Amino acid sequence: MSDAAAAPNYKKTLNLPQTDFAMKANLVQNEPASIKRWGEGDLYGRLRSLGADRKRWVFHDGPPYANGSIHLGHVLNKTLKDIVVRSRTMMGFDVPYVPGWDCHGLPIEHKVMADLIESGKVEKLNALEPDARRMAIRRACLDYAMKQVKLQRGQMERLLTIADYDNPYLTTQPSYEAGVLEILAELVEQDLVYRALKPVHWSIANETALADAELEYMDREDLSVYVDFEAADAGAVYAAFGVDDVARDERELHATPSFMIWTTTPWTLPANCAVAVHERTEYALARIDGNITVLATNLVEAIAKIGKAEDVEVLATAPGKALLGLRYRHPFVTDVPACGLGRELDTAKTWSIVAADYVTTEDGTGLVHTAPGHGQDDYNTGVREGIPVYCPVQGDGTYDQTVPAWLRGMDIWKANEEITRHLTESGHLYHAQRFSHSYPHDWRSKTPVIFRCTEQWFVAVDKPTRHEGKTLRRLALDAMERVEFIPAWGRNRLRGMLESRPDWCISRQRTWGVAIPAFETPEGETFMTAASVRAVREVVREKGSDAWFQMSPADLLARYAPHDGPAPDPTTLTKGYDILDVWFESGSSWNGAMRARSDGADFPMEVYLEGSDQHRGWFQSSLLCALGMTGRPPYKSVLTHGFMVDKDGKKLSKSKGDTVEDLFKKYGADVVRWWVASLSYEGEMKVDDEFFKLAGESYRKVRNTVRFMLSNLSDFDPNRDRPEAPHPASLDAWILGEYELVASDVIEAYEQYDTKAAHHHLYNFCNDALSAVYLAAVKDRLYCDRADSPRRRQTQAALYDVADGLCRLIAPILCHTADEAWRALRGIDAGDARTSVHAEKFIHSFHTKRDQAWPSVFKAREAALVALERRRAAGGLDNALDAGLVVPDPADDLSRFDPTDLADLHGVSRFRVDQSAKEVLAEDLREEPYGFARCDRSWRRDGTVRQRSDGGALCDRCADAMGV
């Protein structure tokens, strides 16, 4: 009975772990096999066919823009969506998921035009008739967009997302375009669509409006002028500064004050209609070399210096708020036409002081020259205040006939000098100087662009709709109360934007999009009614939006029925060439994609899930479109996520870091998804190579845990070997109970879209409950018991159930690994593409009965492990199997448990309960007077160890297993 005796090598007699499920995941190679298998087995189609008796839960994909490779933002968004879709499916819902792409719009047109210019084809193009030219551009755009869709689709599939990729919705599909025009018709019918002026960047050289992407900012030197606008009512100005008539007399303030403005575009002065101040800025009534003028207090000194003034005095100060409503006289204009289509004008406000919060005192005078026809800010102010949106500049850069005679027909750049000279002569000019600044230029002609008002189409948000007579804004604000926002602050954010948003400008002067089907009569009247839009819609439904560019007005209106109302003779009409804002298109997806495919059944959708930038974009455009047509919001819930930042929390630079494809190659999609699931997506998320490495390590922990379970089930057949339900005090009952707790936590987390919590619970279950506790404890019986011992089979049954349940729980996140593991567990043939964990439901419970005293066991265990560690540190007792534990049990909780189970739970050879003990005693079994020998096979110390017939020293259990 000596430990040192040469004993047979028992390793081969153990039931050691065995599995084909590799420790090394090799995701880069194996994930594509899963994708292929899911495709061959038509997983998406099969999930739909499962859905016959399931409740439908419709997820609606926001369409990414079809341009370029997907980036980390797409990875985040698509992974979160996929986790939602897969988890809701496994909860037992029918969750269709139609992916979409936003295919129209400027970025694509821009790219295509740049390519055409580069390849020299643009000359040929320009020689074509306008419609033929537009069609040539459109064909090139469509071609480009389809390539991008194909590229992105492949990358999204590589991310292991499941969707109806063979049947996506594209904003270029005729049926989709018809759905867009349907909404437009509904809005037109309610008289919500109107035409009005709006400032745009305008290229004089090309006589066209430009988009932001077509601008290049270059330095330019302009004449900047400080101009005095004479007050219309001197007394009112003094009063605003608290200087009453008595005080004026006393201080001999008889001069008429002026308001001093500053501008770098003197050519816009003829269009001046107001002066803006900031309500909270302090303004001074100052005397500068005899002239009394109003300007921001903290700029008085600097401006006096610029004009080389010698005598400067601040007479009084007042907040900007006090100046509001004061009138002034334009230095050379006496009449402004009442222009500003679509809005009532308040002519009394022309040439008065108004408030604007963009006014600063960083440069200028603190009083901002406001020409609503020539600037975005100015325009917004003009619209808000009801002052004219006056634009006397024509497309060729010359003034029209509404300006003073000396300016008519003059080129605006020449006018800069002329106006300055005129102001000098009339005594309105305080100072003029050259000023160098960054100024937008036309990217093609390299000439400076101007802001100029053009006619655009708008959707009114403050006009009554047919839905209880409420305005779109009112409907939208009301809807905020009914929609669920995750996180909740999304509601406030959207509400704030809805409260302050202007009417929606839905037109663009472009080619790549759905044309606004407006006609013009020979008299210059616009013809667009609900019926005419619907007539065109029917043509578009069949032939696509190309029809607008290919067909005559008469053919486009062929479906226009007489009872639709009087219409102009179609043969006299000409077509308009504005296209719809792409946000109007994507905002119609609930109709053009989802309702169209379900006969109207899939509305409203359960959830929209996009980045927080979409509060301004898709969440809002979808909401307005849906409310306008149906009176209802298109979604029940809005879920938003934040953006990626670098490891220091700074904005992510586009050029830095790995591409998405690099990530798939370096880590595999499951690791990337595991990382995404761990993020606090509601805020900013830090991204760095280091985090993917960490995610890889924690992924491996999960994978190894699953692998260990699988490897101990190689000889287990659940149909053949499953015993009765485990005893409540057994380890197996404990782990099944733990599984049920984690399943409940994880499923609840999925329900609440809390991927981080799901990730956390899953990882901790693998790491703690399984790896550190249960699997460590049951190793001995799995390895050393007779293969078919009831105790071993009991544990295998628990392992099988837990592995089965766990594979399902991780499936929405680790969709490749889960399927691979689950198939290994079930022994599914590699060629069988029709079986997948993703078609299964979550397992909530095994109806396990657990002993109430388990918490006491783990409380005692904590103390016992500390005692054991102390004993080890004291020296001589390194191997826990040489140790025994004597544990106090004052409440008599532990006696119901099997001492062997408890010993296994602590990794020791013997566990004894002593009700009277005060503290845990870790004893060295080698010092036992009776001699606790070590079993050569199980390495445990046990009173039953004896020399056996095969020459080894074995415990009874091992002797039985060996049959000796």
Place this chain on the structure above:
RNA sequence: GGGCCUAUAGCUCAGUCGGCUAGAGCGCACCCCUGAUAAGGGUGAGGUCACAGGUUCGAGUCCUGUUAGGCCCA
């Protein structure tokens, strides 16, 4: 400049209605095992809860301000 949001251990995150000594995991240190082995296990050290005020018997939590950062506007 405005709206919305974020800040807790070296890192990623919990922390409910304001209430015991602020918790996990990773990492780190030390140790064990060598029959999960490019694995597994144990113990331990880490925090002025961004900063400054305020409310309260009591504040990580509520209020105000500041700083840093993000999204959207301007």
